[in-house]
Amino acid sequence: MDYSHVRGVDPEIADALEGEEDRQRNTLAMIASENHVSEAVLQAQGSALTNKYAEGYPGSRYYAGCEYADEVEELAIERAKELWGAEHVNVQPHSGTQANMGVYLAVLDPGDKILSLELSHGGHLSHGHPANFTGQTYEVEQYHVDPDTGYIDYDALAEQAEEFDPDIIVSGYSAYPRVVEWERIQDVAESVDAYHLADIAHITGLVAAGVHPSPVGIADFVTGSTHKTIRAGRGGIIMTTEEHADDVDKAIFPGAQGGPLMHNVAGKAVGFKEALEPEFEEYAERTVANAKTLAETFEEAGIEVVSGGTDNHLVLADLRPSHPDTTGKDVEAALEEAGIVLNANTVPGETRSAFNPSGIRAGTPGLTTRGFDEAAVREVGELIVRVVDNYDDEETIESVAERVQELCDEHPLYE
Ligand SMILES: *Cc1c(COP(=O)(O)O)cnc(C)c1O
Helix, strand or coil, rough: CCCCCHHHHHHHHHHHHHHHHHHCCCCCECCCCCCCCCCHHHHCCCCHHHHHHCCEEEECCCCCCCCCHHHHHHHHHHHHHHHHHHCCEEECCCCCCHHHHHHHHHHHHCCCCCEECCCCHHCCHHHHCCCHHHHHEEEEEEEEEEECCCCHHHHHHHHHHHHHHEEEEECCCCCCCCCCCHHHHHHHHCCCCEEEEEEEEEHHHHHHHEEEEEEECCCCCCEEEEECCCCCCCEEEEECCCCHHHHHHHHHHHHHHHCCCHHHHHHHHHHHHHHHHHHHHHHHHHHHHHHHHHHHHHCCCCCCCCCHHCCEEEEEEEECCCCCCHHHHHEEEEEEEHHCCCEEEECCCCCCCCCCCCCEECCCCCHHHCCCCHHHHHHHHHHHHHHHHCCCHHHHHHHHHHHCCCCHHHHHCCC
């Protein structure tokens, strides 16, 4: 990409931007929440809309000069409605966390009760973690996955809801490889007269493409990220019904945010347009097929996969049974050296710490964007296994790194 203007002003940042672009080209992005947007989305995000204040919503802004901002936001909303079939969409949240904040502000008062999945079982900070504003503002209890199966324990959730009497139940997760049964959670929410927030941050694209069941039309609120399995650039989104539309819009602006990041809203609009093309459905299907292949590769090598496989774009491996003395961080660091970038992750029933946990999480959205098919992903899985088995052996890491470079060259990015 052309950073000539940056270079003229600020060579240090130009070096870093070029370095990052090269890093992305020459490594395999397997962090499950990451992807590569198109050059069209990058251009929209780098546009002059970054200069524009557009507090308010299309047609009713607090500033003059919003003609093009309105056009961009209206298109983003229209396309999102088409992608997810939602009655009302807010495309202004700066991130998925802000989208969740918008929902909480819309329907909760401080001290109200949130029931959500525990972080180490696959939940998210913004669902009530003590270090997050949610944990500090609301009363939080957490539900769990069944330690034997790795699946959400829906019966235990129903019992817990009965006892805790939450104001909102949060579903949707960061490290959960299975289909979420939205209706079962909706039934629980209705039985205790609680709202249901389905946070589809990770699977926004899979839901849009119809390869994961949709909570839209079931849960009261659906929030998402626009940069994980959908390639619309960094940001968040809220979907809801007409009934809650005003409350959500007021909660985002002026409740939680000031002026929207209109350049990012433009990126969302462009990315949503791309996702409405038939190829996107193929992309989402391939992403899931690739993740299933990756899970198989791990299992064939004797590495335990939480829940025994995956239905979505990510695989969570528990290293303890096969490699009791190897931590997720050991593997993360060795793989990074070999050019495979993923993250150490806690696993259900974690016995180490959140900082140095017992698992690794690997996703296929980025590789699939680069055109990796199942055979190529199988090879990447085998390379990962080699590093897991020999994480402290420099020779292994070097030989894996050489093959990773070849795979990167065979699947170019930002040519
Ligand atoms: C990624 C994620 C979010 C959003 O994170 P941001 O970094 O704020 O965009 C929200 N919820 C879940 C479950 C996530 O995995």
